[in-house]
Amino acid sequence: MKIVVCIKQVPDTTEIKIDPKTGTLIRDGVPSIMNPDDKSGLEMALQLKDEYGAHVTVITMGPPQAELILREAYAMGVDRAIHLTDRKFAGADTLATSHALAGALRKIDFDLLITGRQAIDGDTAQVGPQIAEHLDLPQVSYLQDLKFDGVKTFTMKRHIEEGYQMLEVDAPCVVTVLSSANKARYMSVGGIVDAYQKEVEVWGFNEIEVDEANLGLKGSPTSVYKAFARGLKPAGELYEVETDEAVGIIIKKLKEKFILN
Amino acid sequence: MDFSLTNEQELFQQMIRDFAENEVKPLAAEVDDLERFPIETVEKMAKIGIMGIPIPKQYGGAGGNNLMYAMAVEELSVVCATTGVIVSAHTSLCAAPILENGTEAQKQKYLPKLASGEWVGAFGLTEPNAGTDAAGQQTIAVEDGDNYIINGSKIFITNAEFAHVYVIFAMTDKSKGTRGISAFIIEKDTPGFSIGKKEKKMGIRGSATCELIFENVVIPKENLLGKLHKGFGIAMKTLDGGRIGIAAQALGIAQGAISETVKYVKERKQFGRPISGFQNTQFQLADMNTKTEASRMLVRKAANKKDKKLPYSVDAAMAKLYAAETAMEVTNKAVQLHGGYGYTREYPVERMMRDAKITEIYEGTSEVQRMVISANMLK
Numbered sequence: 001m002k003i004v005v006c007i008k009q010v011p012d013t014t015e016i017k018i019d020p021k022t023g024t025l026i027r028d029g030v031p032s033i034m035n036p037d038d039k040s041g042l043e044m045a046l047q048l049k050d051e052y053g054a055h056v057t058v059i060t061m062g063p064p065q066a067e068l069i070l071r072e073a074y075a076m077g078v079d080r081a082i083h084l085t086d087r088k089f090a091g092a093d094t095l096a097t098s099h100a101l102a103g104a105l106r107k108i109d110f111d112l113l114i115t116g117r118q119a120i121d122g123d124t125a126q127v128g129p130q131i132a133e134h135l136d137l138p139q140v141s142y143l144q145d146l147k148f149d150g151v152k153t154f155t156m157k158r159h160i161e162e163g164y165q166m167l168e169v170d171a172p173c174v175v176t177v178l179s180s181a182n183k184a185r186y187m188s189v190g191g192i193v194d195a196y197q198k199e200v201e202v203w204g205f206n207e208i209e210v211d212e213a214n215l216g217l218k219g220s221p222t223s224v225y226k227a228f229a230r231g232l233k234p235a236g237e238l239y240e241v242e243t244d245e246a247v248g249i250i251i252k253k254l255k256e257k258f259i260l261n
Numbered sequence: 262m263d264f265s266l267t268n269e270q271e272l273f274q275q276m277i278r279d280f281a282e283n284e285v286k287p288l289a290a291e292v293d294d295l296e297r298f299p300i301e302t303v304e305k306m307a308k309i310g311i312m313g314i315p316i317p318k319q320y321g322g323a324g325g326n327n328l329m330y331a332m333a334v335e336e337l338s339v340v341c342a343t344t345g346v347i348v349s350a351h352t353s354l355c356a357a358p359i360l361e362n363g364t365e366a367q368k369q370k371y372l373p374k375l376a377s378g379e380w381v382g383a384f385g386l387t388e389p390n391a392g393t394d395a396a397g398q399q400t401i402a403v404e405d406g407d408n409y410i411i412n413g414s415k416i417f418i419t420n421a422e423f424a425h426v427y428v429i430f431a432m433t434d435k436s437k438g439t440r441g442i443s444a445f446i447i448e449k450d451t452p453g454f455s456i457g458k459k460e461k462k463m464g465i466r467g468s469a470t471c472e473l474i475f476e477n478v479v480i481p482k483e484n485l486l487g488k489l490h491k492g493f494g495i496a497m498k499t500l501d502g503g504r505i506g507i508a509a510q511a512l513g514i515a516q517g518a519i520s521e522t523v524k525y526v527k528e529r530k531q532f533g534r535p536i537s538g539f540q541n542t543q544f545q546l547a548d549m550n551t552k553t554e555a556s557r558m559l560v561r562k563a564a565n566k567k568d569k570k571l572p573y574s575v576d577a578a579m580a581k582l583y584a585a586e587t588a589m590e591v592t593n594k595a596v597q598l599h600g601g602y603g604y605t606r607e608y609p610v611e612r613m614m615r616d617a618k619i620t621e622i623y624e625g626t627s628e629v630q631r632m633v634i635s636a637n638m639l640k
């Protein structure tokens with residue numbers, strides 16, 4: 001079995017702050033990480049590798065520094081890493097991104113394509129499904145679990161609002177995975193040492209199969225009207241008291257703020 | 262000259278930090294409180310190669326270097342100094358002397374099991390009457406045909422209770438003093454070899470520090486490590502390497518105390534504002550951080566020299582001396598900045614201050630480090 005996992009480097013949003021004046025992200029000093037949903041998807045692929053000897057390729061589209069997550073993937077145990085990077089891809093929204101990735105995936109043979117459900121920086125959950133559409137493959141999103149019959153059929157547990165949906169899908173197909181599906185393994189020390197001995201294939205526009213009009217800013221119909229930060233509120237005070245006492249506290253507070261006289 | 266980490270080292274640091282935060286930190290208070298050896302952590306570390314970082318791949322190790330090893334001990338000790346010393350004693354004091362002095366057969370037999378973490382390693386030099394004065398060894402090994410018969414005891418042996426293989430030292434010619442000491446490899450289940458009293462310690466309470474007892478222990482001659490009567494040199498060289506590990510442990514303890522203190526002083530309010538707003542707090546933190554960063558540079562320099570196969574004995578002594586004294590000073594200040602809460606076990610700085618003290622004592626006291634450093638200056 002051949003598996004491809006799409007991964008993305010994102011700022012660690014648990015450590016991110018927003019400039020209250022400009023409404024933009026303060027990226028200084030914010031570490032970059034492998035997107036959690038993608039990492040969970042990668043773990044799913046590596047488990048299939050452990051069990052069935054699957055060959056696992058990772059691919060990412062991003063600037064040169066995104067190479068770090070490909071090395072990380074090598075250190076976790078993948079077999080091949082492809083870095084999709086070209087100035088022609090710059091400024092892409094989800095549609096242009098999915099076109100570029102699909103263009104690369106046309107050049108790779110696979111039975112299963114795994115993406116994370118969504119990236120923690122954009123939170124759109126669009127790229128995985130869009131790739132499936134471009135490649136005309138069946139897709140199952142929001143995966144919580146996946147089992148393989150060892151031949152060609154996957155049994156999938158899909159998270160939906162009311163509960164779970166169970167499906168059987170034949171390869172080839174595309175799935176998007178939730179971060180809660182797997183706890184990703186740690187990189188191994190030996191894997192990290194080896195990761196820097198291995199080749200990361202760098203692919204640009206010339207290596208992939210895509211219409212240039214669908215790429216970069218030109219291929220991006222999305223435009224951002226306005227981005228703003230929600231105002232910060234200080235933590236409130238919590239009182240667990242009887243009603244009479246609570247009324248007294250509220251009146252006192254309102255008087256302190258000159259709302260009541 | 263470049264003080265920054267390579268991408269590979271940064272990736273490694275990120276992995277170790279994640280591991281320490283998620284797998285080691287949650288157990289730190291319990292390991293200390295119950296004096297419990299964290300065997301489950303050792304198994305987890307084994308699985309991802311932390312028990313064999315600087316061991317070459319041909320012997321089943323991760324094929325990393327001493328700088329990575331020092332970074333690992335540092336990051337583990339940030340959250341749990343017990344875990345830091347388990348890795349340090351195992352790697353520097355057992356796997357390293359076998360790698361550096363062993364025959365090919367010894368390396369093939371022991372290193373893959375140690376590097377994979379299937380076996381834990383320990384080191385036995387100290388005796389009740391032979392601490393800093395290692396020449397006062399009373400454990401003796403007598404030649405008997407194809408074997409040696411060992412009698413005596415060792416104390417304060419880290420990992421003792423959970424180790425499978427021990428590098429130990431014994432007198433093979435008592436008349437020759439330090440030139441009559443030899444090194445041996447002993448396996449756990451050898452008849453006559455037993456683990457004695459477990460120490461109740463001030464700090465690093467989970468590290469299973471015990472006596473080793475040898476009563477007519479018969480070991481084959483192929484378990485002699487290095488040449489006959491050359492054990493003292495092996496012990497000293499091994500401790501040079503070990504000091505990088507302990508310096509890294511001390512550095513980690515200091516860093517851990519700083520992280521806890523920074524968090525605390527931002528939250529703790531007195532006189533209507535966070536205590537981080539007081540200049541006393543700010544100046545204390547500045548001193549703590551400066552000395553810790555200086556320790557880090559000394560540790561990395563010593564590890565880097567070892568990796569480059571340059572003489573590093575004095576560098577390791579300086580790193581250990583400075584990092585250990587910094588750990589003691591920084592944890593003391595951390596407790597002070599925490600006030601009364603810092604004296605309770607509700608906050609980890611209390612444990613860190615107890616853990617820090619041993620770094621000034623084991624693998625060569627601070628006084629021994631000063632001897633090593635000044636002897637080199639005055640020779």
